[in-house]
Amino acid sequence: MPGPRWAACRAGTGGGCRAGAGSTRGAPERGVIGKPPAGLFAFWWALGPIFVYSGLICSGPAGAAREAVTVILRERLSALIEPLLGRLGFELVELEYAPAHARALLRLYIDREAGVSLEDCERVSRAVASLLDVEDPIPCAYTLEVSSPGFDRLLRTQAHFGRFVGSRVFVELREARAGRRRYTGKLLTVDDTGIALEVDRERVAVAFAEIGKARLAS
Structure with missing residues (x-):
């Protein structure tokens, strides 16, 4: 696979950047029977030989089967890429x-405490x-594509929230609380169990287990 084919600052991210590269692999023909990757045997045999892993991922029809295989691929990619980025x-x-x-x-959206430069994106991309x-x-x-997170970066871990105490954040709950699922406010505190927000001049405590999605808010 070649190195980055393009690199440019990403608009609207306050100096964020991204770099990208294209693979040289050609798309496989749909319906070609082949062996699925490790970890997909149960799913493969449940589907039968009508669909193949590559066909579902690359050119298969949208639907539950394709989404299920895509989720598995995302997990495999994360398991491969996260250790490399850590190093x-x-x-x-x-x-x-x-x-x-x-x-x-x-x-990929990458970050570190010192910030991410265009050169960092290019190096990670390669x-x-x-x-x-x-x-x-x-x-x-x-x-x-490799990019810095930008102003609306996701917050997934306790450490993420800890870095942005005092910032304005958006939180969506897994399940509604008193008919409300979405909160936007100032992040007041973070501890081992959850966070506290100031929303409409009221303190709102949210456990990590309740959070479905969270990100920085403008």
Whole structure:
């Protein structure tokens, strides 16, 4: 796989950047029978030989089967990429994988306390591209993008929240509380069990187990 084919500052992220590379793999033909990757045997046999892993990921029809395989692939990609980023001194904030007929998209959002530069994005892009070229987890043509998180970065861990105490955040609960699922307010405190927000001049405590999604808010 070649190195980054383009690199540019990402608009609207306050100096964030992204770099990308395209794979040289050609998209496999739909319906070609082949052996699924390790860990997918149960799913493979449940589907039968009508669909194949590569067909579902790259060109299969949208639906529950394709989404299930895509989720498995995202988990495998995260397991491959996170240790590499850790060795390079970065954190994987978010991984997006979007299957497509012509070319899939793999987008990584990375961060570190010192911030992320364009050169960092390019370096990570080259390292990840080399890793994926060896491990070969994506069975079709794809584009790799590496980007800094931007102003609306996701918050997934206690450490993430801890870094942004005093900032304005958006939190969506897994289940509604008194008919409300979404809260936007100032992040007041973070502890081992959850966070506290100031919303409409009231203190709102939210346990980590209740949080479905959270990100910085403008």
